[in-house]
Amino acid sequence: KQEVTQIPAALSVPEGENLVLNCSFTDSAIYNLQWFRQDPGKGLTSLLLIQSSQREQTSGRLNASLDKSSGRSTLYIAASQPGDSATYLCAVPFPSGSARQLTFGSGTQLTVLP
Amino acid sequence: ETGVTQSPTHLIKTRGQQVTLRCSSQSGHNTVSWYQQALGQGPQFIFQYYREEENGRGNFPPRFSGLQFPNYSSELNVNALELDDSALYLCASSPTGASYEQYFGPGTRLTVT
Numbered sequence: 001k002q003e004v005t006q007i008p009a010a011l012s013v014p015e016g017e018n019l020v021l022n023c024s025f026t027d028s029a030i031y032n033l034q035w036f037r038q039d040p041g042k043g044l045t046s047l048l049l050i051q052s053s054q055r056e057q058t059s060g061r062l063n064a065s066l067d068k069s070s071g072r073s074t075l076y077i078a079a080s081q082p083g084d085s086a087t088y089l090c091a092v093p094f095p096s097g098s099a100r101q102l103t104f105g106s107g108t109q110l111t112v113l114p
Numbered sequence: 115e116t117g118v119t120q121s122p123t124h125l126i127k128t129r130g131q132q133v134t135l136r137c138s139s140q141s142g143h144n145t146v147s148w149y150q151q152a153l154g155q156g157p158q159f160i161f162q163y164y165r166e167e168e169n170g171r172g173n174f175p176p177r178f179s180g181l182q183f184p185n186y187s188s189e190l191n192v193n194a195l196e197l198d199d200s201a202l203y204l205c206a207s208s209p210t211g212a213s214y215e216q217y218f219g220p221g222t223r224l225t226v227t
Contacts, residue, residue: 043218106156
């Protein structure tokens with residue numbers, strides 16, 4: 001069974017700081033890893049998808065890395081802004097029969113203070 | 115390109131009632147998955163449909179059931195509602211191919227009283 005853990009559960013930083021969110025998973029036989037953003041009461045917005053053959057992906061101020069052997073991924077946010085305040089979730093696909101379910105962590109709730 | 119849409123946005127039901135939630139997948143996507151997200155938790159996989167057939171199921175009782183239609187839209191039905199069913203229900207669609215990338219809708223907030 002795949003388990004995904006995210007640390008810390010909550011993080012509060014002043015505007016402008018660079019920060020790192022952590023994600024760990026127990027089964028390293030993953031196909032990819034996806035990072036999502038969720039605003040309160042809303043759906044999920046995909047931020048980055050890293051294939052298992054990749055080490056990192058970048059989109060604007062976001063950079064996600066993947067280390068399958070250690071079962072870890074990090075999401076780096078550069079020059080944080082108050083608009084980055086949201087919950088960040090990581091997820092890995094874990095085949096259930098022939099399905100491709102995503103197994104999620106519980107998320108890191110980020111608050112960027114102006 | 116239209117993204118994933120869900121209806122209704124919010125719903126309040128009484129314990130013991132039945133509810134149907136709806137999802138329209140993104141154009142060109144033939145796989146739909148449903149997730150339940152309790153407050154403060156990550157989404158939990160309910161089931162997935164591929165070409166109108168259930169293609170995998172998470173640890174949810176049979177009173178959670180679904181349908182997928184020829185246009186790839188989908189319904190989630192929950193019978194005999196319980197208070198613990200109160201959650202955000204998310205629908206995700208994904209295209210053919212092995213990318214596994216899923217695109218989520220805005221969710222339906224269900225409150226059971």
